[in-house]
Amino acid sequence: MKSSSSTSAIADIKARLSIVDVIQGFVSLKKSGKNHIGLCPFHDDNNPSMHVNDEKGFFHCFSCGAGGDVFGFLMRYSNIGFGEALKELAAKAGVRLPAPRPRTKSARKKEAAAGRFFEINSLVSSFYSQNLLASRKNSAQAREYLESRGVTSKVIKEFKLGFVPDSWDALMKFASRNNISIGELEELGLVVARESGSGHYDRFRNRIIFPINEITGRICGFGGRILGEDGPGQPKYMNSPESPVFDKKNVLYGLYHSKSEIGRKRKAVLVEGYMDFIKLYTNGIRNVVATLGTAFTSEHARLLRRFCQEVVIVYDGDAAGIRSAVRAGEILLEQGISSSICRIPDGLDPDDYLGLHGPESLGELIEDAVDVSDFIIDDTFTRYREKKISSGESIRFLADMVSKIKDPVRRAEAVSRATGVFGIRESEFLSLVKSPDPGKNRGSLAPAALVPEKSIHEREIVRILLKFPGLLSAAKIENIEKHFENGDLKVILKRVGEGEFTEISSLMSSFEEIEMQQLLSELIFSSDDLIDETTSEKILNDCVRELELRDIAFKRNEVIDRIRKQRDSSDKSLERELVEKYRDLVSMEKAIRGTVS
Structure with a gap:
């Protein structure tokens, strides 16, 4: 959270600057109803999909999901931090920023x-x-x-x-x-x-x-x-x-030169060394970036996530290059970044291939890159077929890979493909897959998956409360919060519940993270279809009930698993206790559904 003096300066800047005027300095906008629309600068947009609402003070793109307030726009467009955006907009608005806190010696x-x-x-x-x-x-x-x-x-x-x-x-x-x-x-x-x-x-x-x-x-x-x-x-x-x-684990070669193009395309091409970067960059592939000839790290992934939502890995085509590409792909999966692997034929490196076949041919290879999970599944099956690894090793390796996928849709697709290729039952495979940590890597999902399917009721609750904050008392926010699993939505719900932000623009400004502003702008823009407060309150209560039922179902399944494991035990008293607990949960479920026990 920002200091009160900083918050005051932000409010002054927003009061003096029109977000439409600021964005029009970079993008041509046209009035459309209560909004202005224009081509989104954060992806290759041919049909105006970016909407700017001057009254509320934020923008949102309905294609790529980019969104936020005037600070979020400038941070994303210029690839700068919040502090730099604050200084630039303060100068533009004629607002004097408070003196920084005295630093220690x-x-x-x-x-x-x-x-x-x-x-x-x-x-x-x-x-x-x-x-x-x-x-x-x-x-x-x-x-x-x-x-x-x-x-x-x-x-x-x-x-x-x-x-x-x-x-x-x-x-x-x-x-x-x-x-x-x-x-x-x-x-x-x-x-x-x-x-x-x-x-x-x-x-x-x-x-x-x-x-x-x-x-x-x-x-x-x-x-x-x-x-x-x-x-x-x-x-x-x-x-x-x-x-x-x-600190080499926090630095990517060439990112300073290519960050604008990476941000524009929302995609980075990742290579291994200086020469690969220079050759690709000077041959027109300007969204390229390189490791320093060292291993790709989770810090590198988080750095790239500031600028893009997709990474194509273009490492050397030999066995060592493929192994390094797979390791990089797993790290990107773990950070929730969409990624694919481009296999350079004949064991060549990108620079050599470029010299032999030209930039157009290399560009086609990059466009045809294979989704990283599909690549890993195919590569693992090939090694299994060539008897380089056993069936058990293969399946355990793939289960570990799937455990790192945060997007539930992509995870389900990977499970289906892995089990299909190896001919095993999904239930057997899933028993080896670790559950993702819902609180890890907040905001790392691509715009289309900002809110996973399992969090749809949580999303609807936040959306309604943003539109009708007067329903907060009826919603009993402290009881709702404990049922939330999505970390981002939980943070927004908590700030709304604290009641410190009387305006949407001030709530938006409380988040410096671009991903959080993006999610919040999507929720606010999508809440325009909520017209009737009475109907919205009914939907809100229905969603809260669904969250309660979800939690009970989870606890009930846990108890069932414990009962099964307990059947071979001599401790029958614990089994009776678990059965009683199961019955209590069933009764609670019936009560919530409004049925008679």
Whole structure:
């Protein structure tokens, strides 16, 4: 929740700015009844599907599900955080923001140190770039190598590629001329202390350099590709070690350059390394992003989720690449992101395939990518058929994969396909599948699945209470909340019940998360069909009753399972107790349904 001073500033900004006027600065809008409509900038929209309501102060796209208030629009459109959107809109509205809270001495020191490290990285990057363009022999060899890979001088400048000569101390000499200490270079991992303890040497010597940008464009680290063959103990590719400004599990190469296109298409193409990124990006596939030649992480998935709802994995076509793609696909499944795997034929990597067949052919392969769960099922069955893994291993592996799928529709499809391929009963397979955690990965579902089918009654309750908040007392909100399973809907219900937000716009502003604003805008826009309060109250009570019945059914099934397990036990008193509990639940169910026991 925001501070009162921040909340006041947000309210002032909204009072002074029309959301229609702000959005019209980016998108052409046309008046349509009480709304304005236009082409949605967050997906390839050919038929105006974005609606903007000036009175309520929010927008919603009925195709891709994007929605929110004026802050949510700017955050999504410009791929910026709430703080940046607040500053930009405050300046536009002429609202003076409250002074930030005084920071602790340690926080100020940490921030100053980070600023200094980013400054050093920028200076060092310029030094590396100058080396690549120098007339010395090694620099010419580096340029020849890049040219042989199809990297032009224009691309070198665009991505600020560089080179470190085959020297032990070139960077340290540069640092001494620019008031950069050896200690600072060592903390950033740019130099390494000699094992003998006497002096340091350049970490990236004799390597082509790829500066790594964090999301706002600042250089946080470097990647290096050795010039020539990698010798003993010398990896072909090397990244900066972790530092105060670099954590490889939270950084994706090229995202700073491609985030706008990824956001526009709502889809990212994921590759493994720097060269794959550069070649795809410069050949027109501009929604591409790369890991740093390292394993894809859940942090990477959450970072991508800020910009898109679909990821196509385009790793090397060899066995190792396929294994890595499957692991990345499982992580994306676990984070609720729709994903597919593109298999590059003949064991080629994307860069090689691009050179042989061109961008159009690679684009077609990407378009034909296979849904990740289908890919994993097919790949597992192939390995089973080739006797690389047993039937039991295959089924347990697929059950674990299905356990990671959060979307109930996609999960059911995967169960059906896996059991069909292996010829086993769904009940047997499901006994191995773990139930998803309903509170995990809030807001990670794609717009079409913002509210799963099982939460439909919860959605209807929130929708009605947003339209008719006066029904709250009749609804006994504290009793309703305990039946909610959907984490997002539960949060909205709780805030509505607290009664702090007398206007929808202020409720919307209480959420900084784009996903929450998206869900809330969908609920509000869809509530326009609720006209009669009396009828809505009846629907509300029916939905509450359905939630109560759902909970009783769940408890009843639990008791039945315990009774079955207890039958072989000598403790008959516990069995009688469970039977009595079962009867009580049946009586409660009948009472709720309005029948006589």
